[in-house]
Amino acid sequence: MDTSSVWRRKNKALSCFPRLNNPLRFEMVIKKRTSTGPGVEVHPDYIFPLVLTSATQELFGCRADEDLTEASPYKLLNKEDVVQDMKTRAAVSDFSPVKQFVLDYPDDEILLVFDREFTYGQSFYLALTPEAKERILHTPQAAEAQPGEVQGQEELVVKSPEPQAWIPLGSELEIEEDSTKFSRDKLRYRVSRARRDFGAPVSFSDHVAVDDVHKCVSFKDEKFTIKLMEKECEVQAIPILSNSSAQTQWEYPKNMCTQYEPRGFSMEEKENYRQSEKLRKFMNTVAPSVFRALQQNHIMDVFVDDWRTLGEDVGGKVDTHLKEYQSFTDLNYSKDKTISHINWHPSINGIVAVAMVERASLEERIDNSTKLLLKHPLILFWSFSDPIKPQLLLECPDDVLAFEFCPSDPNIIVGGCMNGLVVLWDISAHVDRLQGTRPSGGRSTSVSTETFDLEEKRKNDVPVVHYCAISAIESGHKAPITDVQWLPETFEVSRMGVPLVNPNTACVQLVTCAPNCSLMFWDIRAQRVGVQPLSDKKQRVEDNPYSVLDTFSHLNLTWKPLLKVTLPRIDSSAARLPYSPLKFSLQHNCRDRLAERGETPLDYSNLRVTSAKNPEPLGDFNTKFYVGTEDGELIHTDWKLEKDNDSGRLFSCKPLTYVIAHDGLINTVQRSPFFKDIILTVGGWTFALWKDGVMEGALMQSPCSETKYTVGYWSLTRPAVLFIGRADGSMEVWDLLEKSHEPSEVQNITIDSITCIKPFFSKLHFLALSDDLGTLHVVQIPWTLYNPSSNEKLKIGKYLEKEVERLLYFMKRMEMRGQEKNSMEAEEQRKKMEPMVGERTMEVKEEEDRKEYGRYLAQVKVVLKELRM
Numbered sequence: 001m002d003t004s005s006v007w008r009r010k011n012k013a014l015s016c017f018p019r020l021n022n023p024l025r026f027e028m029v030i031k032k033r034t035s036t037g038p039g040v041e042v043h044p045d046y047i048f049p050l051v052l053t054s055a056t057q058e059l060f061g062c063r064a065d066e067d068l069t070e071a072s073p074y075k076l077l078n079k080e081d082v083v084q085d086m087k088t089r090a091a092v093s094d095f096s097p098v099k100q101f102v103l104d105y106p107d108d109e110i111l112l113v114f115d116r117e118f119t120y121g122q123s124f125y126l127a128l129t130p131e132a133k134e135r136i137l138h139t140p141q142a143a144e145a146q147p148g149e150v151q152g153q154e155e156l157v158v159k160s161p162e163p164q165a166w167i168p169l170g171s172e173l174e175i176e177e178d179s180t181k182f183s184r185d186k187l188r189y190r191v192s193r194a195r196r197d198f199g200a201p202v203s204f205s206d207h208v209a210v211d212d213v214h215k216c217v218s219f220k221d222e223k224f225t226i227k228l229m230e231k232e233c234e235v236q237a238i239p240i241l242s243n244s245s246a247q248t249q250w251e252y253p254k255n256m257c258t259q260y261e262p263r264g265f266s267m268e269e270k271e272n273y274r275q276s277e278k279l280r281k282f283m284n285t286v287a288p289s290v291f292r293a294l295q296q297n298h299i300m301d302v303f304v305d306d307w308r309t310l311g312e313d314v315g316g317k318v319d320t321h322l323k324e325y326q327s328f329t330d331l332n333y334s335k336d337k338t339i340s341h342i343n344w345h346p347s348i349n350g351i352v353a354v355a356m357v358e359r360a361s362l363e364e365r366i367d368n369s370t371k372l373l374l375k376h377p378l379i380l381f382w383s384f385s386d387p388i389k390p391q392l393l394l395e396c397p398d399d400v401l402a403f404e405f406c407p408s409d410p411n412i413i414v415g416g417c418m419n420g421l422v423v424l425w426d427i428s429a430h431v432d433r434l435q436g437t438r439p440s441g442g443r444s445t446s447v448s449t450e451t452f453d454l455e456e457k458r459k460n461d462v463p464v465v466h467y468c469a470i471s472a473i474e475s476g477h478k479a480p481i482t483d484v485q486w487l488p489e490t491f492e493v494s495r496m497g498v499p500l501v502n503p504n505t506a507c508v509q510l511v512t513c514a515p516n517c518s519l520m521f522w523d524i525r526a527q528r529v530g531v532q533p534l535s536d537k538k539q540r541v542e543d544n545p546y547s548v549l550d551t552f553s554h555l556n557l558t559w560k561p562l563l564k565v566t567l568p569r570i571d572s573s574a575a576r577l578p579y580s581p582l583k584f585s586l587q588h589n590c591r592d593r594l595a596e597r598g599e600t601p602l603d604y605s606n607l608r609v610t611s612a613k614n615p616e617p618l619g620d621f622n623t624k625f626y627v628g629t630e631d632g633e634l635i636h637t638d639w640k641l642e643k644d645n646d647s648g649r650l651f652s653c654k655p656l657t658y659v660i661a662h663d664g665l666i667n668t669v670q671r672s673p674f675f676k677d678i679i680l681t682v683g684g685w686t687f688a689l690w691k692d693g694v695m696e697g698a699l700m701q702s703p704c705s706e707t708k709y710t711v712g713y714w715s716l717t718r719p720a721v722l723f724i725g726r727a728d729g730s731m732e733v734w735d736l737l738e739k740s741h742e743p744s745e746v747q748n749i750t751i752d753s754i755t756c757i758k759p760f761f762s763k764l765h766f767l768a769l770s771d772d773l774g775t776l777h778v779v780q781i782p783w784t785l786y787n788p789s790s791n792e793k794l795k796i797g798k799y800l801e802k803e804v805e806r807l808l809y810f811m812k813r814m815e816m817r818g819q820e821k822n823s824m825e826a827e828e829q830r831k832k833m834e835p836m837v838g839e840r841t842m843e844v845k846e847e848e849d850r851k852e853y854g855r856y857l858a859q860v861k862v863v864l865k866e867l868r869m
Helices: 003-014 054-060 079-092 096-103 130-137 171-178 267-274 277-299 306-313 362-367 369-374 428-435 455-460 534-542 792-833 842-866
Strands: 027-029 035-037 047-050 074-078 109-114 124-127 157-159 323-328 337-344 351-358 378-383 392-395 400-405 412-417 422-426 483-486 491-493 499-501 509-514 518-523 563-566 581-586 624-629 633-638 641-643 650-652 657-660 666-671 678-683 686-691 709-714 721-726 730-735 745-748 754-760 766-771 776-780
Touching: 047 096, 054 079, 074 079, 079 096, 079 109, 109 130, 124 130, 337 754, 337 766, 351 400, 351 776, 362 369, 392 428, 400 483, 412 483, 412 509, 483 581, 509 581, 518 581, 563 650, 581 666, 624 666, 624 678, 633 666, 666 709, 678 709, 686 709, 686 792, 709 754, 721 754
Parallel strands: 337 400
Antiparallel strands: 047 124, 074 109, 109 124, 323 776, 337 351, 351 378, 378 392, 400 412, 412 422, 483 509, 491 499, 509 518, 518 563, 581 624, 624 633, 633 657, 641 650, 666 678, 678 686, 709 721, 721 730, 730 745, 754 766, 766 776
């Protein structure tokens, strides 16, 4: 009888045992218990399974796997506490199913057991009688049944398989037919060699293998053939295998430990190995190779990815898609609102601030004016570490359309409101919260937006910072402020618009613009007036219900602009109003100097405006700037004021030049971070690039898009890349080195209009986008869009220079064509003005024709005579 058939029979006979895959393995066969479901036992009458919520577990101190574990599953509950819980929460209490049992329980403490294995279908069960409590707590160490075990359970029986006699059923014939048998005797070969050749030295030499090459080509031997025979195979059906398991019953916990001890050499063995000749030879053999490998690793990094360093030369398709990193929205603060402006925190990574405004038309604002006055708009501070809830809220008197962090002090924020007011905030008291380290004590400067909140609820809410100062209502803009910028700390502006040396080491002035045809310069320092009485200061402190920092208390409700610049029309005869600015770009970075900043914050209340008696003007300073209007015009003007010789009044000079740049309102006027004389403007359905001083036309203007452009921004790392947002929620990425007639990449980001774009430069390059639905999207810029190519700045500079040459040549040709046209028109006009010559009579004309014909005939005769014809 062959071996395979025997094993087949044994496996068939042993298949009745659960989990008996190996015939040599012993298994415990346990009959199933009577239960109400698969794997769930029927609980006895003296216990009751319970489901306890996390709140109930924390209230009674019986949290699963924390207060109660598998080693310590028991908890004695006070009966009065359970009864009080049932009275407080009534039917919601988790102990309501056993209310009558608890009330009838005679003792003061009830036993609660943590059932980790869900023996009775729930994670806890309650002992309903004192006898059951004593029986569970004092379980004997002998192998007795647990409390609540079913009485009809079978005893554990250990069995082992017994060998049985083989019963032939005919399968041995099949095995014998398929078995291989030897049909001939085995071949024997003997290989011998002379004894003197063993161990003899062998020398090899090189030989050109040309003539001595022997090839063994395969060939077909006609005398020997292999006949392919059909092979019959049988398959025997077997019963379906089933996996069963058995688990031993847990009786009582035991604490056990096992300690491992390393097995090593003795001192004598170690000494023998150290002195061995074999170890010395091994070290001498491998030492040169190890030293060589260490030297190579020190010279060159073998783990560097050469393909990644090649950059654009890597084969395959380059990924240029923007990948969304996070999105921020809030059900309370973002509902029915849109984001008007975005700004990254200058010094804390991962913090972005957004201004929320009502998404309503003018008619809707008028109808809901009372509701809007009662609900203050907010600026939200979002953090990458918590995308669910904002970290800080800035309360605003009205919707803020633009705000900026102070470059010298990021804790100071200025904003421009829709009602024309300028607002200042100081968030120095909340820097620890934004950085992630929230202090437990200290005076809080935040207030709650809800008047009737409890003190306990206020501690859990997001802090709301009230504004420190607001401009005077009668002295501000009469239209919504659409743009605000800080002047750098390198200079300041006098009341005449003259640039002066800034004696402070901080930014103290800012510029705002609004469609009411003006730009205003503001100074956050106190005016040089008389000393404020101490009683007024005390009164102002007592009238501070929101505990606002007194950083700018000297400006609140009295802040007036230092300088006002209007934009009159170049053509004074036009009946239209002056230009209405929306965005502007100052050329304040043409003179830079490093300012030494102190670590201690400035006291702005002690700073004073520079005296006009001894000013220190800056020589060779460019005061020109560009303004984009709501009519699509780009204006180049000067902020210096001129004095009328007759009346002595100061007035703004007319713009130097202007050009109609776009077919819609201009929403972006921004200088390139790499070329300070290159300006990007976005408006209507196009965007354009301009060069400072060349106002004859745009260096480059994009083709008209199918959808309106809403915003644009330069890349902070690549001089040739632009990000343009559209009204349909798509983002266009323009790479001017790749192609300038169409975008390099168009990707849909959101379902609504993109309102603002702000890139952020860090280890991971991010781009913040906001839409009209109040959602902030942070996308990650791919490697190809933020990693500049070799000499990219030089290449794009040459490209812009060629565009300037082309524009100047085109304008020169246009001028030449204009001169030619004017000269032709003048010639035609001169001919028209000459006196008309009298018409000659017909007879005179005929007489002249006859004379001409006679001269022709005489000439013909002379020619014929010369030819003797």
